[in-house]
Amino acid sequence: MFSKACEYGIRASVFIAEQSLLDRKVSLKDVAEAIESPAAYTSKILQRLSKSNIINSDKGPTGGFSMDKSELEKVKLSSIVYAIDGDNIYNGCGLGLKKCNADKPCPVHNQFKVIRDELKKMLETTSVKTLAIDFEKGLTFLRR
Amino acid sequence: MFSKACEYGIRASVFIAEQSLLDRKVSLKDVAEAIESPAAYTSKILQRLSKSNIINSDKGPTGGFSMDKSELEKVKLSSIVYAIDGDNIYNGCGLGLKKCNADKPCPVHNQFKVIRDELKKMLETTSVKTLAIDFEKGLTFLRR
DNA sequence: TAAATAGTGGACAAAATTATCCAATATAAA
């Protein structure tokens, strides 16, 4: 479905969001431990999220990663997925054809369109904030 | 969504099915040209489909790949996907957690479950035969 | 201003996926 990088990206975002709700900045190490991911690789992913203005990163002592509490509910899963995996999930053909649309559809174009549209809607309506709140309550998990 | 191998596998199956409806066996070369895929790689994929009893393969002159017309509507997309990509699509966690279920769910477990179940249902109800018939009619395309 | 800390960016390495090549095998037809 998503690349491993994107999976780490979503998990990291949920963790950073949750900690931000508690007014805590987190270090790369914190993130990697919380989501059980390779630290150096996670660093690259956080860089992308930072450049896409999804998370903040501050250097130096007392630095770390964070998200603005006030903007947290505006951040949807779709932004994270787009920042890391681009738009292949939405626009790419399910059978890998370069040109595939209603005019010249692949054999499963219509069947896939239904699924994709649902996936898209889900990603666009699910905010990181609600995921962070459930995680904070101990209802969901980011490792194992 | 699927691996490239799986995409080729589905496209190849639709082509082979369509040709089988016309009582024609097709060679590896035919398949590769019809679906615009690397022949040698496609060969490996057809081997898997053959071992999973989804397609027939006959060696020697007049040999080639084919599908039994009588069993064609029993072959669903789900069999092909399973033969090539396994069951990660259904059972794997959307965020890559090794253990993720209703008891210990990842943050997007429930949201993904809805999508997955729809995808699963779609794959399990879509037969290669109907896809082949639409392709035969010129309604759908396997290349470009 | 010096030292310690934390993220950045570039080069590099490992693993997985995708793709190629070719000798071997099976089979139909001459």
Place this chain on the structure above:
DNA sequence: TTTATATTGGATAATTTTGTCCACTATTTA
């Protein structure tokens, strides 16, 4: 039975994705 044809299977290569390492920059604190 020989020849031509078509798939098979194993080795190998290229590419992409995933993951690591390390010197550098920015920033806070003493």
